[in-house]
Structures are given as structure tokens and as C-alpha cells.
Amino acid sequence: MKLTEEEIKKITYETINELSGNLTVEEIKEAIKRKILLTKSYDLKLKERKIPPERVILTAFGLNKPGIIATVTKALADFNCDIEDLSQRIIGDFFTMIMIIDISISNKELKEIQNEMERIAKELKIKIYLQHEDVFRYMHRI
Amino acid sequence: MQYDFDEIIETIRMTEIEHFDIRTVTMGISLRDCADKNLEISKKKIREKIIRYAKDLVKNAKEIESQYGISIANKRISVTPISIPFDSYTSEEFIEIAKTLDLTAEEIGIDYIAGYSALVQKGMTNGEKELIKSIPYALSQTKRVCSSVNVASTKAGINMDAILMMADIIKLTAELTKDKDSIGCAKIVIFANAVEDNPFIAGAFHGVSEPEVSLNVGISGPGVVLDAIKEAGKVDLQQLSEIIKKTVFKITRAGELIGRKVAEKNGIPFGIVDISLAPTPVEGDSIADILKAMGLEDVGATGTTAALAMLNDSVKKAGLMASSSVGGLSGAFIPVSEDAGMINAVLSNNLSLEKLEAMTSVCSVGLDMIAIPGDTPSSIIAGIIADEAAIGVINDKTTAVRIIPAYGKKAGDLVNYGGLLGKAPVMNVKMLANSNFINRGGRIPAPIRSLTN
Numbered sequence: 001m002k003l004t005e006e007e008i009k010k011i012t013y014e015t016i017n018e019l020s021g022n023l024t025v026e027e028i029k030e031a032i033k034r035k036i037l038l039t040k041s042y043d044l045k046l047k048e049r050k051i052p053p054e055r056v057i058l059t060a061f062g063l064n065k066p067g068i069i070a071t072v073t074k075a076l077a078d079f080n081c082d083i084e085d086l087s088q089r090i091i092g093d094f095f096t097m098i099m100i101i102d103i104s105i106s107n108k109e110l111k112e113i114q115n116e117m118e119r120i121a122k123e124l125k126i127k128i129y130l131q132h133e134d135v136f137r138y139m140h141r142i
Numbered sequence: 143m144q145y146d147f148d149e150i151i152e153t154i155r156m157t158e159i160e161h162f163d164i165r166t167v168t169m170g171i172s173l174r175d176c177a178d179k180n181l182e183i184s185k186k187k188i189r190e191k192i193i194r195y196a197k198d199l200v201k202n203a204k205e206i207e208s209q210y211g212i213s214i215a216n217k218r219i220s221v222t223p224i225s226i227p228f229d230s231y232t233s234e235e236f237i238e239i240a241k242t243l244d245l246t247a248e249e250i251g252i253d254y255i256a257g258y259s260a261l262v263q264k265g266m267t268n269g270e271k272e273l274i275k276s277i278p279y280a281l282s283q284t285k286r287v288c289s290s291v292n293v294a295s296t297k298a299g300i301n302m303d304a305i306l307m308m309a310d311i312i313k314l315t316a317e318l319t320k321d322k323d324s325i326g327c328a329k330i331v332i333f334a335n336a337v338e339d340n341p342f343i344a345g346a347f348h349g350v351s352e353p354e355v356s357l358n359v360g361i362s363g364p365g366v367v368l369d370a371i372k373e374a375g376k377v378d379l380q381q382l383s384e385i386i387k388k389t390v391f392k393i394t395r396a397g398e399l400i401g402r403k404v405a406e407k408n409g410i411p412f413g414i415v416d417i418s419l420a421p422t423p424v425e426g427d428s429i430a431d432i433l434k435a436m437g438l439e440d441v442g443a444t445g446t447t448a449a450l451a452m453l454n455d456s457v458k459k460a461g462l463m464a465s466s467s468v469g470g471l472s473g474a475f476i477p478v479s480e481d482a483g484m485i486n487a488v489l490s491n492n493l494s495l496e497k498l499e500a501m502t503s504v505c506s507v508g509l510d511m512i513a514i515p516g517d518t519p520s521s522i523i524a525g526i527i528a529d530e531a532a533i534g535v536i537n538d539k540t541t542a543v544r545i546i547p548a549y550g551k552k553a554g555d556l557v558n559y560g561g562l563l564g565k566a567p568v569m570n571v572k573m574l575a576n577s578n579f580i581n582r583g584g585r586i587p588a589p590i591r592s593l594t595n
Contacts (some may be wrong), residue, residue, distance in 0.1 A: 056348070056517055059154050087147060098150050110209055131211035138395040140149040
């Protein structure tokens with residue numbers, strides 16, 4: 001984690017205010033270092049709490065043709081999405097694929113991934129749905 | 143895989159093909175702290191409070207919609223029955239309040255705001271009388287405001303004076319909105335045993351025992367139930383009930399999830415999920431089609447009431463198991479104009495007003511979105527309301543009347559509102575005189591059922 005100059009200034013002022021007078025420069029430096037460390041770990045903890053594992057379920061349907069899985073997985077890889085499970089069926093000419101994807105480490109929001117998938121779906125003339133896992137958990141698990 | 147292939151496909155089919163959607167997320171907001179002697183201050187307080195809580199309702203609902211892939215058809219607001227906080231106001235002042243509600247709803251991008259209401263089952267305060275008198279003018283001068291009046295309850299009996307007054311109010315509303323097929327009447331609901339947490343417009347209001355603010359959800363999935371019944375084929379009625387229950391269980395669970403998420407995003411408490419099967423004019427999203435799939439030639443056939451009773455009961459049972467926050471009306475709605483199958487049944491003379499009335503004794507609400515000839519006398523309309531109220535009061539259930547005496551139209555004509563309100567064939571009404579009974583006035587005493595203590 002990098003701190004901006006502004007943040008370092010703020011922490012320094014806060015620390016000096018908290019300390020009582022008559023301190024050496026060294027002591028002040030030490031106190032500020034401790035404070036920065038504390039800030040760091042606090043921030044990290046917050047971050048961990050902020051991003052619970054988020055999984056979405058991708059469902060794709062359409063007429064089978066070469067390159068569907070390749071195109072979809074390439075896009076997911078570009079977005080740093082982790083495919084946890086994949087299953088597909090081909091009945092006649094019809095293709096169905098279901099993926100469970102972890103998007104918590106992705107640098108994109110679900111909406112952006114959905115938009116990209118919509119673009120791919122149009123290009124491949126298939127249908128792709130991306131829904132939060134909770135819908136399936138609520139409907140099919142007690 | 144953690145989920146079966148078939149389970150995932152089932153969910154996708156429900157949301158994408160069978161029109162399963164969250165019919166409404168309705169934010170209930172208490173306006174009890176908005177009253178002031180000065181009308182202008184009250185208006186300012188109302189606007190500010192609604193905006194404070196609901197400014198992001200639409201935006202947040204849309205985000206949840208795309209995140210979970212389940213569409214939310216309507217985002218709406220219900221408020222405290224307006225007659226309660228503003229009891230000291232005159233009709234003119236109430237109309238100003240209605241206009242404020244209308245403008246505020248427009249400002250935050252919602253299509254309906256409900257709660258221009260009064261609860262007068264036992265009697266009226268002066269303020270309630272003023273509000274009721276203002277309803278036709280308030281509804282004809284606004285677009286988004288919906289009104290409801292509770293005229294009867296199992297505990298209090300049936301207030302016939304209020305019913306007589308409401309019959310005139312409906313007639314006047316029909317006249318004042320005659321340019322738009324008397325659309326004003328589509329925004330008035332007359333209740334017996336009204337519920338306080340109903341999320342469905344037009345009859346919604348934020349009851350007096352409700353918290354400061356809460357979010358209620360109405361789910362809807364006639365198409366899902368229809369397909370499940372069709373798929374079941376020839377099974378006996380117990381098995382059929384099981385199939386309906388399993389299907390409704392799933393959609394209720396999804397409804398509760400969405401409701402909680404929208405509430406969380408708005409930072410307000412979640413209220414209830416109303417597990418109603420609410421049809422839309424879209425093909426396949428119809429209660430009539432469900433009844434036909436159960437084995438009837440058309441709605442109105444003998445056996446219709448029994449089939450509807452079973453459907454309604456199965457919906458409730460499934461909902462109760464799926465969520466511990468079931469509330470509102472929870473059952474099957476049988477509006478005419480909003481259900482393509484019901485419209486067809488009326489057009490082909492298979493369904494009469496009398497059969498509809500019988501059906502309302504086992505469905506979740508009552509005579510809903512029914513057009514009748516514009517020259518129907520007030521006493522006949524009052525008779526229809528009184529009959530419906532009696533069914534509610536005696537059976538300890540909610541019943542309602544949303545009836546449109548379409549100005550200038552006669553039986554066989556059509557009123558067309560478009561959108562979710564749909565179109566309604568003007569139905570034939572028996573014109574046998576009842577005025578010597580209706581005009582006696584007073585109150586039909588509470589039934590023996592009210593003495594449960």
C-alpha cells in the first residue's frame with residue numbers, strides 16, 4: 001500500500017498532536033512509523049471485510065459452433081475472473097454451458113463483466129446470462 | 143458441480159421465458175411527523191422526507207436487478223393514510239397534499255405513490271370526510287397518486303354510510319376522468335379488512351403500526367406456475383397442489399432475497415414479501431390460463447371457484463414455508479383488465495360479474511379492475527361494494543373493489559388503458575333495485591367472528 005503525501009502529512013500531524021511535548025526527532029519518527037503501520041493493517045483488514053467471496057453463475061445457450069468456450073473464457077481471464085466449475089451439454093445442435101465464477105479478485109464490477117458478455121453473446125449469436133450465485137442458492141437450497 | 147444443471151436451467155427458464163419477476167418493490171414511508179398547521183410547511187416536510195428515503199430507490203433497484211438477473215417491474219412508494227396525519231385539513235388542502243405527492247413521485251422517477259387513504263370502517267372523523275370528498279378532484283388532477291378507503295372490518299362491521307359515499311365518489315371520479323376512459327377509478331380501492339403492509343398499488347398504504355420506513359416486496363409468477371402445471375400432465379389434485387407449492391416456494395425465496403438486498407442497499411429495514419400471483423396482460427402471464435391448465439374449459443365454468451381456492455391455498459402454504467416474513471395480500475389476484483385470459487373469458491360471455499364475486503370469496507383480494515356501464519346508479523355500485531365487504535368481513539379476509547363505471551360506455555364496449563392496467567370489456571350489471579336496503583345507512587354490526595377474545 002502506498003500513502004500519498006497528503007496522507008503522510010495528516011498522520012504526522014495527528015501523531016504529534018497525540019504525543020506530549022519534549023520529544024526528540026527520533027522519537028517522533030518512531031511514533032509516526034508505528035502509526036503508519038497501524039493504519040496499514042487497519043486498512044487491509046477493512047479491505048478483507050469489504051470483499052467477501054463473490055460468485056456468479058454464467059449460463060450460455062445457443063446453436064453450437066467452434067470457439068464459444070474459447071471466447072468466453074478468454075474474456076473472463078482478461079477480467080481476472082476465476083472459473084471454479086464448468087459443465088456443458090450438447091443436445092443435437094444445441095449447446096448449453098454453465099460456469100461458476102469467482103469475481104471477487106477481478107478488477108471489474110459485475111456490471112462491466114455483464115456488458116462484455118452481452119457483447120460476446122451478440123457476436124456469437126448466443127445467449128449469455130450472468131447472475132449472482134445467491135439466486136440459485138435461495139431457490140434450490142434450504 | 144454445486145448446483146445441478148437442471149436447477150440452473152430451471153431458474154433461467156423462470157426469469158427469461160416464464161415472466162417471473164418481482165412485481166413491485168414498495169417503500170413504505172411514515173408521514174406522521176409531517177403535519178403542520180401551515181399547509182406549505184407540511185408540503186415541504188412531505189417532499190423532503192420522501193426524497194430523503196427514496197431518492198435512490200429506482201437506481202438501487204436497477205442495480206440489484208442486473209446483479210441477480212431478476213427483473214423488478216415496478217418501484218413504488220406507499221405512505222401513511224393521508225387522512226391520519228393531516229386530519230385537520232379541508233378538502234382543498236388535501237388536494238394540495240395530493241399534488242405534492244404527485245410531484246415528489248415524479249421527481250424521484252416512480253410511477254405510482256399510494257396512501258391517499260382513510261380507514262373508516264367504524265366511522266369518520268371530520269378530516270376523513272374531507273379527504274374522501276377530495277378524492278375525485280385529487281385523482282383527476284394528479285397522475286401518480288392512488289387512493290384507498292377501508293369501509294369494513296371483521297372487528298367493526300360494515301360502514302354502509304361510507305360505502306354509499308364511496309359509490310358517489312367513484313361515479314364522480316369516473317366523470318372527472320372521462321377523457322381517459324375514467325382512469326381515475328383504476329386508482330381507487332375500497333377495502334374490507336385492509337392490510338397495512340400491502341406492497342401492491344393501488345391499494346397500498348403504510349399502516350399506522352408500521353415502522354418509520356420499510357421495504358415490502360410483491361412477487362409475481364403466474365407464468366411459472368402455469369408451465370409447472372402444464373408439465374405435470376395428468377396427476378391428481380393432491381399432487382397438483384404439491385407441484386404448485388414447490389414452484390411458488392422457489393419464487394418466494396428469490397423474492398425475499400431481492401427484497402432484502404434492495405432494502406439493504408437503501409439502508410432501510412426489510413418488511414414483508416407478498417407472495418401474490420399477480421397477472422399482467424402479457425400472454426402466458428395469466429391466472430385464467432392457470433385455471434384452464436388445471437382442467438377447465440374457461441374461467442367461469444363450474445368448478446372455477448374450487449380450482450381457484452386450491453391454487454390460492456397452495457400459494458399461501460408454499461410462501462409460508464419459504465419466508466418468515468410473508469405478509470400483504472398473498473394469494474392469487476383475479477383482476478379482469480390485467481389478465482388476457484380473464485378478458486377473453488368476459489368477451490366470450492363465459493365469465494359474469496356474479497361468478498367473479500363467488501371467486502373473490504376464495505382469492506386474495508376481490509373484484510378488481512372491472513368496468514361496468516357508466517350509467518350504473520350509485521346504489522347499485524354501493525350494493526356491489528357491500529356484497530364484497532360482506533364476503534371479507536364474514537370470512538375474516540381482505541376483500542376489495544376496484545370498479546370502473548366507464549363514463550359514457552355501455553355493456554359490450556371496451557376501455558383501454560394500455561400498460562399494466564390493460565383493457566377491460568364493460569360488463570353487464572343486474573339493475574334490480576336495492577335502494578330501500580342500501581339507503582337505510584348505518585352500520586352492519588360486526589359478525590360473531592369478531593368476538594374472539
